[in-house]
Amino acid sequence: MNNNYIPKVVRIERIFEEAPNVNTFYIKERLEFIPGQFLEISYFGIGESPISIASCPGEEFLRISFKRVGGLTNNLFDLKEGDSIGIRGPFGNGFPLGDLDEKDIIFIAGGMGMAPLRSLLKFIFCKKQGNISSLTLLYGARRPQDILYKKELEELGENIKVLLTVDKPEAGWQGHTGVVPKLLDKIELNPLNTRAFICGPEIMMRFTVAKLLKTGIPSSDIIFSLERYMKCGVGKCGHCYIADKFVCRDGPVFNYKQLSDLSPAEIL
């Protein structure tokens, strides 16, 4: 039995500044994973944190995007290209990728929630595009400069409808203003043929789910990725459980039906 808490040491090939206080590490590591899974990232001497995989399976580099929010991420900003970090994983279940043919797929992201959805969006866009009825991305950030993967999103072209919103617009901003759930008013939904993938702050997801349910989308077609304090990633340390589910092992991706069936109903 291997000591499954020892991270693999990998080299940072490239660092890219996505937005103010958001960096992406490019790592050359062949790893099999599913969009929506996460890694435990180690900065030796500081500790370990769960961070979503932002790259799509098959891309040349494994990518993680992170924001300066806590002890570990602060330190990750000190690292330079060529330095090493530790990774463990991939962990979690990932997004369900089956049964997407002929569906209207809608991605709904808030802030850093765009990182795991980038992986999924890219995967569906590249591998499944021909079979999908329609693709829509609703994405909100605090300010225009906080929008992640801006250039890539522009390059997606006509095959996906992208609606962006910010809380604090600035001169020249051509997108929408206000919270993400409001973007749902701007699009037409075919509730019985829609699959929604959501990731963002819990409060944003709560309002988004409420709105989606009102349109008549079945709760099992509303799928989201949760954030919790996942210290070990393997369902042992205890921190992330919700009712009898470990978010790190049974999640982080759940559909709304699964969560509302839990007792005690804790969130959303």
Add this chain to the structure above:
Amino acid sequence: MISGEHMIDGYYNLKKEDLKNLLKAVIKDFRLISPQPANGADFLFQETEDSGKINLNYDITSNTLKEFFFPARETVFEYEKRKDGSVETVPGADTFKGETVFLGPRSCDIRAVYFQDCFFGKEPKDSLYWRKRDKSILISFACNKPPRKGCFCVYTNNSGPVLEKGEGFDLQFIDLAGFYLVEVGTGKGKNFIKKYGKLFKQSDEKILAKKSCIKESCLKHFEKEYNIMDIYEKLKDINLEKLWEELGKRCTNCGGCEFICPTCFCFYTQDIEHSKGKGERIRAWDSCIFSGYSRMAGGVNPHEKNSDRISRRFFCKLYNCYKWFGVFGCTGCGRCSFVCPVNLDMESFIASLMKTDRYQPLLKEL
């Protein structure tokens, strides 16, 4: 069984005067951990090389077996940063010194190890736990006298006073005045008997029948007021928000109940830098009662309120654990009642729950 052993039938007698000889032999061949008097009235599970120090006439130890397999603090790995930017890691040394016999744990202690075996045995198995656990032999001493105040193993789905095969012991000793009836629970237990075969005599059915007599007579001393399955159902079906709020006001967040609990499994990890670029990652017990337990980077805390954390604690023990493994996260040892400064131990909680009359259907919003 988690460790993948086959159940083997086998009952033996050990003369009481032979226990000393057995202990002496075990000390020669194994590391022995047994209950010993310490600090006045307290008993502790401790390593010993002097069989004279062992006292098996005790109620309960102040420490639990958890600390041997899942220590309060242990090194996960050591690291050293190199000049070229790379990092070298070395697995933490195994501090568990060789094959170890635990002689003297009570039934509730054994059931707690059984629970942790289930928990740390679920894939992916916890290697740090199993590298110690695999080297251990558990020899339990069943209770055969009235329980002390605060014992309630009988109500936690039969965590005592006398166990049956498959419930976690390798060997079970039952005191039958003059001799012990020794019950083999696993292959490990069988090998142990083989090793010291001279001391053990095959038992017969007449003696075996005494086991159930002992069990019956011990059970009489428990005034059964509830069944833990009722608690399970109650937790599931009723809205207890008011109860959680009341309990939340009382709890002081000291975490004592969870550190002393033989089944609690939560841990955190932390890096400790000993010198520049060199250090270790440790893991140490954590407590879900602590206010920062589930706080995430950025400050969002899904369980900010005391009442939320209290509710999680009791749900975990009395509901989740049963759902996961069919055993409760409480074996009725009653240790939490020794440490809790505000009487929020498991037995008091169950009493509050039985009394609470604010039963309302669980409100599911949204």
